[in-house]
Amino acid sequence: MRFAIFGTGAVGGYVGGLLALNNHKVSFIARGAHLAAIREKGLTLRYINQGEVKTDVLKVFATDNPEEVGEVDYIIFGVKAFDTIEAGNMLQPLMGHETAIITIQNGLDAPHQLSILYGNDSVVAGAVRVEATLGEPGVVIKYGPARDSSTFEVAELSEVRTTRMEKFVELLNAAHIKATLSDDPNMVLWTKFLALAPTAALTATARAHGGEVFGFELTKQLYAALVDEAAAVANAEGVHFAPEMVERAKHPLFPLDTAFKSSLQRDFEKDHHTEVEALLGALVKRAHKYNVPVPHFETLYALLSLSAKVGYHYSA
Numbered sequence: 001m002r003f004a005i006f007g008t009g010a011v012g013g014y015v016g017g018l019l020a021l022n023n024h025k026v027s028f029i030a031r032g033a034h035l036a037a038i039r040e041k042g043l044t045l046r047y048i049n050q051g052e053v054k055t056d057v058l059k060v061f062a063t064d065n066p067e068e069v070g071e072v073d074y075i076i077f078g079v080k081a082f083d084t085i086e087a088g089n090m091l092q093p094l095m096g097h098e099t100a101i102i103t104i105q106n107g108l109d110a111p112h113q114l115s116i117l118y119g120n121d122s123v124v125a126g127a128v129r130v131e132a133t134l135g136e137p138g139v140v141i142k143y144g145p146a147r148d149s150s151t152f153e154v155a156e157l158s159e160v161r162t163t164r165m166e167k168f169v170e171l172l173n174a175a176h177i178k179a180t181l182s183d184d185p186n187m188v189l190w191t192k193f194l195a196l197a198p199t200a201a202l203t204a205t206a207r208a209h210g211g212e213v214f215g216f217e218l219t220k221q222l223y224a225a226l227v228d229e230a231a232a233v234a235n236a237e238g239v240h241f242a243p244e245m246v247e248r249a250k251h252p253l254f255p256l257d258t259a260f261k262s263s264l265q266r267d268f269e270k271d272h273h274t275e276v277e278a279l280l281g282a283l284v285k286r287a288h289k290y291n292v293p294v295p296h297f298e299t300l301y302a303l304l305s306l307s308a309k310v311g312y313h314y315s316a
């Protein structure tokens with residue numbers, strides 16, 4: 001099977017790296033200094049687990065030109081949500097008759113944006129649970145154990161279970177990522193979103209680790225209120241969570257003894273373009289559309305939008 005990782009970032013680099021380590025043919029699409037470093041020194045996967053650091057360095061094929069890759073069986077679409085449309089328009093050279101474009105974007109919109117370009121049958125909604133970030137050019141940092149701690153849930157946008165995705169799940173599991181196939185793409189996206197949006201919003205606003213947010217009663221209560229708001233919006237959109245699923249989402253996404261940070265928080269800390277719109281903006285817009293009150297999300301959305309405008313590290 002041939003894989004292309006479009007956007008060799010933290011998640012794409014980690015997932016593609018584990019597939020390459022498992023002897024699959026994986027082409028990495030990257031750009032700029034990151035691409036130059038991968039070409040020169042290889043793609044480095046650095047695992048940081050409670051102070052212990054391990055690395056794998058992989059010699060891989062990397063390019064910024066999809067024409068040099070040609071058709072593949074699976075595209076793991078690894079760009080940030082705000083790059084979806086621009087990067088989506090570059091996928092044509094990778095597309096064969098049965099190519100699956102598998103999204104990993106946090107948020108709710110990326111698979112639907114890609115389906116406008118390539119049709120429902122080409123797109124698979126994915127949700128990855130991994131804590132990762134980019135280090136210096138060429139380096140992907142994965143927090144926690146090197147293998148077997150990440151999950152990847154997928155569902156065809158067409159809501160059909162296909163053999164290509166059964167195969168994908170099998171290959172991912174063999175590469176030490178716990179993958180599962182569902183037939184409900186909206187449930188896949190919303191189940192992650194229900195816990196992710198509150199986690200991202202609170203860690204970024206409070207500038208605190210996940211463990212600190214959950215270890216402090218007021219922010220823990222705020223987290224639960226955010227989960228309830230997100231579940232109410234999901235319900236209005238036709239995604240109905242059983243009450244026990246909503247309660248489960250109120251538990252931390254990560255072990256409480258770790259210094260967990262969300263990718264939104266890390267992007268703010270690095271002064272990078274952030275996914276505030278894809279996470280909080282998307283929720284608030286849906287809430288307004290369905291007339292669902294989301295006062296806590298509205299407040300955090302306003303604060304983080306201002307931080308994105310004036311700069312996270314701004315001081316008067």
Ligand SMILES: NC(=O)C1=CN([C@@H]2O[C@H](COP(=O)(O)OP(=O)(O)OC[C@H]3O[C@@H](n4cnc5c(N)ncnc54)[C@H](OP(=O)(O)O)[C@@H]3O)[C@@H](O)[C@H]2O)C=CC1
Pocket residue numbers: 006007008009010011012029030031032034064078079080081083086087090104105106128129130131132133134262263275
């Ligand atoms: N990091 C995490 O822990 C997790 C992140 N996610 C989600 O996964 C998605 C990806 O996040 P993450 O991996 O952190 O993002 P990164 O910023 O680490 O990676 C995205 C990469 O795509 C590259 N890219 C964008 N456009 C192009 C292009 N046209 N050609 C070549 N390369 C391109 C970017 O390059 P450049 O830097 O030059 O823009 C960057 O290297 C997000 O939606 C995020 O919310 C999901 C689970 C966990």
Ligand SMILES: CC(C)(CO)C(=O)C(=O)O
Pocket residue numbers: 106128129130131132196199200253261262263264
């Ligand atoms: C919460 C986490 C790490 C789970 O995968 C995530 O998706 C993110 O921070 O973007």
